[in-house]
Amino acid sequence: MKVGLALGGGGPKGLAHIGVIKVLLRHGVNFDIIAGTSIGALIGGAYTVLGSIEKVEEIALSTDMKDVLSVLFDPTLRLGLVKGKKVKKFIIEKIGDPLIENLKPKFYAVATDLNTGEPIVFEKGSFADAVRASISIPFVFQLVKYGNTFLADGGLSQNVPVEIIKRRGANVVIAVNLVGKLSESFYGFLKSPVGLYKIADESINILQYNLSKENCRRADFVISPDVISVGWDSFWKPKDVIKEGEKAARKALPDILKFFDEMDLNNF
Numbered sequence: 001m002k003v004g005l006a007l008g009g010g011g012p013k014g015l016a017h018i019g020v021i022k023v024l025l026r027h028g029v030n031f032d033i034i035a036g037t038s039i040g041a042l043i044g045g046a047y048t049v050l051g052s053i054e055k056v057e058e059i060a061l062s063t064d065m066k067d068v069l070s071v072l073f074d075p076t077l078r079l080g081l082v083k084g085k086k087v088k089k090f091i092i093e094k095i096g097d098p099l100i101e102n103l104k105p106k107f108y109a110v111a112t113d114l115n116t117g118e119p120i121v122f123e124k125g126s127f128a129d130a131v132r133a134s135i136s137i138p139f140v141f142q143l144v145k146y147g148n149t150f151l152a153d154g155g156l157s158q159n160v161p162v163e164i165i166k167r168r169g170a171n172v173v174i175a176v177n178l179v180g181k182l183s184e185s186f187y188g189f190l191k192s193p194v195g196l197y198k199i200a201d202e203s204i205n206i207l208q209y210n211l212s213k214e215n216c217r218r219a220d221f222v223i224s225p226d227v228i229s230v231g232w233d234s235f236w237k238p239k240d241v242i243k244e245g246e247k248a249a250r251k252a253l254p255d256i257l258k259f260f261d262e263m264d265l266n267n268f
Contacts, residue, residue: 004170014039019245180224
């Protein structure tokens with residue numbers, strides 16, 4: 001039986017992936033396949049490369065505002081605001097740049113072909129290049145040239161890559177959905193100067209919410225950390241977000257462990 005872990009996109013909300021993985025591993029739930037979209041590719045890939053979720057957590061906890069801003073201060077006006085070269089350098093220095101095909105458990109990073117709207121799955125080649133493509137948030141990061149097309153964030157096509165893992169042989173899939181709920185209300189912003197921005201932002205959230213819900217339909221278990229209020233500043237204060245991941249995983253754990261216990265009894 002192959003167990004797959006599908007880690008969804010969601011910017012800084014993805015720090016919750018660290019907490020989820022910590023709890024699952026601590027209780028004996030291991031993974032044969034990991035697929036990640038955007039921040040899910042970064043966290044899931046870092047765990048796969050480093051072989052320790054504690055090491056990933058150390059990187060997150062040691063990264064301060066200065067580090068984040070230095071990585072993002074890489075300006076361009078061509079196909080995005082941030083070139084992404086410093087991001088790639090950060091990935092290589094902090095995590096490494098092995099060939100994806102050599103990683104265990106199996107790892108896949110998901111980006112989106114802007115010409116077709118279809119997901120592009122990185123199964124081999126440079127780890128850093130794959131993650132850089134997967135996190136290419138439109139307008140923010142410069143798009144990645146890929147053959148005759150350009151790649152953008154995987155969240156545009158497979159925000160929670162359950163189907164990617166299913167197609168690659170996983171019998172059981174645990175999905176982590178970072179956009180499992182919508183904000184209760186944004187009407188208070190409509191009379192403020194940021195009203196138009198808030199409407200646009202909430203519209204994107206609704207699209208991600210519906211796409212993620214659809215992506216998760218074939219998952220056997222869906223873990224949804226309560227990270228709706230998490231903002232970009234959480235990259236330099238990650239503890240609370242990681243704890244939300246732990247909390248959500250502990251809530252889902254009894255059902256997951258019961259399932260595996262029953263599987264063991266049936267195969268006895």
